[in-house]
Amino acid sequence: MTAQPTDTSDSTPTPATKEHPEGERITGAQALIRSLEMEGVDTMFGYPGGCILPAYDPLLESSIRHVLVRHEQGAGHMAEGYAHVSGKPGVAMVTSGPAATNLVTPLMDAYMDSIPMVAITGQVPTAAIGSDAFQECDTVGITRSCTKHNELVMTSQSLPMAIRQAFHIATTGRPGPTLVDVPKDVLVGEMEWYWPTDEEVLASLPGYRPNMKGHPRMVKEAAKLILEAEQPVIYAGGGILKARAAEALAELVELTGIHVVTTLMARGAFPDDHELNLGMPGMHGNATAVTAMQKADLLIALGSRFDDRITGKVDAFAQNAKVIHVDIDPAEQGKVRRPDVPIVGDARLVIEEMIVQIRALLDSGVTQADTGAWKSKVSGWQEQFPMTYEPSEPGAALKPQFCIEQLRDHAPDKTIVASGVGQHQMFASQYWHFNDPYTWVNSGGLGTMGFSIPAAIGAKAAKPDSTVWAIDGDGCFQMTAQELVTASLEGLPIKVALLNNSYLGMVRQWQEMFYDERYSSVFLDSSALPDFVMMAESMGCAAIRVESPEEVGPAIEKANSINDRPVVVEFRTEAAEGVFPMVPAGASNDDVILHPTQQDRKEHLS
Amino acid sequence: MSRVRDYGSNTYPTTDLNHHILSVLVQNRPGVLARVSGLFARRGYNIYSLAVAPAEQEGMSRITIVVDLDSAPLEQVTKQLFKLIDVIKISELDPTHSVERELMIATVKAAGAARGEVQTLTQIFEGKIIAVSEDNLTLSLEGHPDKLDDFEELLDSYGIVELQRTGRVALPKLDRGARLRVAN
Ligand SMILES: Cc1ncc(C[n+]2csc(CCOP(=O)(O)OP(=O)(O)O)c2C)c(N)n1
Ligand SMILES: [Mg+2]
Numbered sequence: 154m155t156a157q158p159t160d161t162s163d164s165t166p167t168p169a170t171k172e173h174p175e176g177e178r179i180t181g182a183q184a185l186i187r188s189l190e191m192e193g194v195d196t197m198f199g200y201p202g203g204c205i206l207p208a209y210d211p212l213l214e215s216s217i218r219h220v221l222v223r224h225e226q227g228a229g230h231m232a233e234g235y236a237h238v239s240g241k242p243g244v245a246m247v248t249s250g251p252a253a254t255n256l257v258t259p260l261m262d263a264y265m266d267s268i269p270m271v272a273i274t275g276q277v278p279t280a281a282i283g284s285d286a287f288q289e290c291d292t293v294g295i296t297r298s299c300t301k302h303n304e305l306v307m308t309s310q311s312l313p314m315a316i317r318q319a320f321h322i323a324t325t326g327r328p329g330p331t332l333v334d335v336p337k338d339v340l341v342g343e344m345e346w347y348w349p350t351d352e353e354v355l356a357s358l359p360g361y362r363p364n365m366k367g368h369p370r371m372v373k374e375a376a377k378l379i380l381e382a383e384q385p386v387i388y389a390g391g392g393i394l395k396a397r398a399a400e401a402l403a404e405l406v407e408l409t410g411i412h413v414v415t416t417l418m419a420r421g422a423f424p425d426d427h428e429l430n431l432g433m434p435g436m437h438g439n440a441t442a443v444t445a446m447q448k449a450d451l452l453i454a455l456g457s458r459f460d461d462r463i464t465g466k467v468d469a470f471a472q473n474a475k476v477i478h479v480d481i482d483p484a485e486q487g488k489v490r491r492p493d494v495p496i497v498g499d500a501r502l503v504i505e506e507m508i509v510q511i512r513a514l515l516d517s518g519v520t521q522a523d524t525g526a527w528k529s530k531v532s533g534w535q536e537q538f539p540m541t542y543e544p545s546e547p548g549a550a551l552k553p554q555f556c557i558e559q560l561r562d563h564a565p566d567k568t569i570v571a572s573g574v575g576q577h578q579m580f581a582s583q584y585w586h587f588n589d590p591y592t593w594v595n596s597g598g599l600g601t602m603g604f605s606i607p608a609a610i611g612a613k614a615a616k617p618d619s620t621v622w623a624i625d626g627d628g629c630f631q632m633t634a635q636e637l638v639t640a641s642l643e644g645l646p647i648k649v650a651l652l653n654n655s656y657l658g659m660v661r662q663w664q665e666m667f668y669d670e671r672y673s674s675v676f677l678d679s680s681a682l683p684d685f686v687m688m689a690e691s692m693g694c695a696a697i698r699v700e701s702p703e704e705v706g707p708a709i710e711k712a713n714s715i716n717d718r719p720v721v722v723e724f725r726t727e728a729a730e731g732v733f734p735m736v737p738a739g740a741s742n743d744d745v746i747l748h749p750t751q752q753d754r755k756e757h758l759s
Numbered sequence: 760m761s762r763v764r765d766y767g768s769n770t771y772p773t774t775d776l777n778h779h780i781l782s783v784l785v786q787n788r789p790g791v792l793a794r795v796s797g798l799f800a801r802r803g804y805n806i807y808s809l810a811v812a813p814a815e816q817e818g819m820s821r822i823t824i825v826v827d828l829d830s831a832p833l834e835q836v837t838k839q840l841f842k843l844i845d846v847i848k849i850s851e852l853d854p855t856h857s858v859e860r861e862l863m864i865a866t867v868k869a870a871g872a873a874r875g876e877v878q879t880l881t882q883i884f885e886g887k888i889i890a891v892s893e894d895n896l897t898l899s900l901e902g903h904p905d906k907l908d909d910f911e912e913l914l915d916s917y918g919i920v921e922l923q924r925t926g927r928v929a930l931p932k933l934d935r936g937a938r939l940r941v942a943n
Binding site: 305358 | 838848
């Protein structure tokens with residue numbers, strides 16, 4: 154089967170306001186689709202049904218490409234993947250009841266990872282609300298705690314404002330998902346077209362004024378601390394990417410020569426190839442990144458939120474460090490760790506101002522403290538404790554780390570990687586070299602299995618010219634693989650590296666380490682069933698199974714050469730492989746467990 | 760007055776060191792109360808009492824929340840609250856610099872000799888008798904929550920049949936300038 158782009162896929166520019174005279178009488182459905190066009194939406198992901206039906210009719214004439222998914226969860230994750238790589242809000246549209254509840258997981262995922270996303274859900278007619286009508290559910294009630302904001306629209310006339318508010322809230326401040334619930338009669342009813350101005354939108358949201366610029370006194374204070382620190386570490390989080398602050402961060406690093414750790418959400422925010430990048434910290438971070446944070450005298454947290462996967466046991470985390478915390482969400486300040494210098498603001502604007510202040514101090518004769526001793530200590534750790542694994546024995550299953558290295562080494566520049574959740578996700582984050590922002594798409598906060606395939610499809614829709622690899626596990630694959638049909642039919646040829654270890658590997662690892670190897674409900678037997686090659690082929694993909702190390706490189710090359718349809722490469726990997734280093738949940742980062750071949754020299758990590 | 764409080768019953772002291780009053784101005788839109796109470800539930804913050812009514816500005820309501828700070832630091836509570844799009848303003852009212860009022864109505868057993876005693880008690884507290892039956896009296900009392908606590912405790916010995924309190928409402932004191940802190 155060949156991939157065929159649908160005829161709506163060649164998106165034409167958004168129609169200008171002039172084309173739509175104010176006061177024109179149109180239906181709510183037309184107003185909804187027109188509002189999405191006016192917001193600059195070129196692609197949306199969705200699935201029709203009873204209550205949202207009226208909105209699907211004007212879509213036929215719209216410039217918006219609608220990607221028809223196979224499950225509403227897929228639509229949500231595609232919208233997230235689209236947003237991850239483009240920075241534009243992802244849009245998902247589904248019907249009421251079961252479709253809306255199918256969207257809950259991606260909404261929560263987007264909420265946890267601060268992904269801008271707008272969900273449109275159909276709702277039963279206003280008169281039927283509250284009557285347990287067919288496919289009625291309390292969508293705004295259910296999604297209240299997994300959206301930044303949501304709204305039930307009660308009149309056709311208020312649709313344009315509701316859509317403008319949803320986009321404004323989703324994309325400003327700390328980004329996040331918003332949801333607009335639209336009853337069927339609101340779609341069918343007529344309204345007089347108008348497009349609210351920016352001022353009207355702001356005036357309609359008097360309680361919403363995100364603070365963009367950091368407090369000047371605090372930024373000055375931060376600059377001073379940065380120059381005084383002898384063991385400073387920049388703790389870069391996903392906020393760097395949300396704020397488009399990667400360049401500003403690079404400049405700050407060049408100016409100060411301070412090491413950077415990039416969290417799971419910030420991979421790519423600073424190049425892995427840069428000598429000052431220590432890589433990923435946290436539960437499965439590398440020994441140097443974990444230890445450098447632990448021993449720092451100053452942590453410069455930029456768009457990061459002291460997640461428990463980073464801090465380990467909070468009381469034992471970076472005990473001697475002063476903390477500068479830059480975050481646009483005031484509630485993150487002091488939520489976990491009380492900062493010495495809290496700065497509420499947009500990461501890019503704050504970093505730029507920090508740079509100005511540091512330069513001013515340097516110009517006025519202040520000198521930066523000597524970080525030489527610290528730096529040689531850090532490079533000592535790096536030399537002694539590199540990421541490592543043992544190659545597979547001849548004839549044995551593949552090592553997942555080896556597969557990732559090979560994928561990485563064969564990948565064209567700026568390849569986008571989307572991952573599922575589990576061991577394969579950690580291996581991907583550890584072994585890939587991320588050198589460009591917006592090339593890593595993953596579910597960090599919620600840890601949603603099944604994220605990678607739909608997210609990769611969404612990323613491919615946003616960046617059709619980029620190579621997009623989904624790195625998936627056999628467990629994850631079986632949660633959302635049906636979206637490969639979407640990928641085939643919609644002409645979104647992603648590539649899937651399926652690391653098949655026959656297990657829920659991450660859970661298996663915990664049972665191995667913390668439950669005396671008592672394996673309970675983790676064996677998926679996926680070398681027997683399903684036949685992933687047949688399954689992939691049945692969905693219009695090219696499929697390759699790889700079992701020995703020599704086959705790995707050629708299979709990847711072949712996959713990279715296929716661009717007319719999705720490709721699935723199944724790697725049969727070692728079930729007993731563990732992810733290291735590891736800080737057990739709730740333990741102190743000081744008690745990081747190193748790879749078995751390094752554990753005996755752990756005392757050198759101090 | 761020496762008082763023995765019964766912490767096991769439903770009589771609690773309302774002026775507790777760990778209770779703080781938040782006066783929250785919100786846009787009066789559908790679901791706004793659910794957003795506020797949902798936030799408290801989700802983040803594990805305890806509400807001691809809650810009173811809601813339209814505020815002086817058109818389209819606005821004021822929610823007076825007494826928060827139990829054993830559950831979370833006040834700063835986190837106000838910051839999380841302020842993230843709700845419908846929340847316009849949050850004032851933290853220090854109990855020593857604000858005026859607080861609450862209304863209670865209670866039906867009390869008051870047959871025979873008890874009747875006169877309950878009546879006297881109500882007079883002393885400047886409450887009102889608002890309904891009368893052979894065996895019971897229904898009383899109302901408005902005032903500072905502490906005063907209501909005391910009254911409730913005294914009534915308890917006669918037997919409270921039913922009791923309803925509104926939860927407190929509060930505004931900053933006018934005199935020496937209330938210490939009014941606005942989040943952000
Ligand atoms: C939806 C969902 N259910 C359960 C989990 C718990 N969980 C985390 S990792 C994991 C195993 C994932 O297995 P697989 O996709 O095969 O990846 P592997 O760890 O083997 O690489 C499970 C079950 C989860 N994160 N998400
Ligand atoms: Mg697996």
